[in-house]
């Protein structure tokens with residue numbers, strides 16, 4: 001699964017993470033892979049003290065502008081600031097890092113609670129129909145973290161005790177064809193499809209793929225499942 005979606009799609013997922021970890025006034029939150037600071041903004045809105053890290057310096061700059069009261073650093077998620085933090089979040093990060101277990105392990109070293117979100121399996125996400133329309137013959141490589149048992153096992157290998165593994169269904173709403181097609185056709189996989197088959201054919205096959213997701217008013221709704229893992233560092237000894 002890619003992370004593309006209509007603008008603002010992540011808000012329900014961010015709220016689910018903040019609710020599951022009881023983020024509120026005074027919570028010290030570290031946001032790993034903070035991107036442009038959307039989770040940090042929502043957390044700061046609840047009164048949390050926010051630190052964010054991301055490898056992308058442009059994203060870090062945007063996050064700092066969006067959350068002036070926060071602290072944002074260009075830094076690898078595997079090398080978090082020492083904290084300590086009440087909550088360490090990794091929203092839609094684990095599928096992008098080479099060693100998710102190491103990221104979870106380091107998160108548990110600096111935080112009392114670790115929350116990580118991942119896409120569900122392709123079969124649980126309507127967005128797969130877009131990928132199938134654009135690259136019908138490309139074999140799907142399911143992300144290991146999308147399998148709940150594997151995600152749990154990774155957290156356990158990272159020295160965490162899993163408290164919850166919630167499922168959150170997030171609707172991706174598109175007002176009309178243009179809102180769906182414009183960003184989609186700008187993606188590398190769509191550009192490759194256009195080169196192979198031509199723009200009209202790609203457009204037609206995407207619209208055919210989403211036909212059954214029409215909302216009746218010219219728009220579309222694709223529902224995608226995400227998993228929200230909440231864990232705590234294992235207390236060793238005594």
Ligand SMILES: C[S@@+](CC[C@H](N)C(=O)[O-])C[C@H]1O[C@@H](n2cnc3c(N)ncnc32)[C@H](O)[C@@H]1O
Pocket residue numbers: 003010032033034035036037038039053054055056059075076077078090091092093096097
């Ligand atoms: C899909 S985006 C998610 C952004 C944000 N967490 C959100 O939910 O809106 C993944 C983010 O992880 C960042 N990233 C990828 N690998 C990273 C790493 N090793 N260390 C820190 N950030 C990383 C990317 O730059 C990108 O901003």
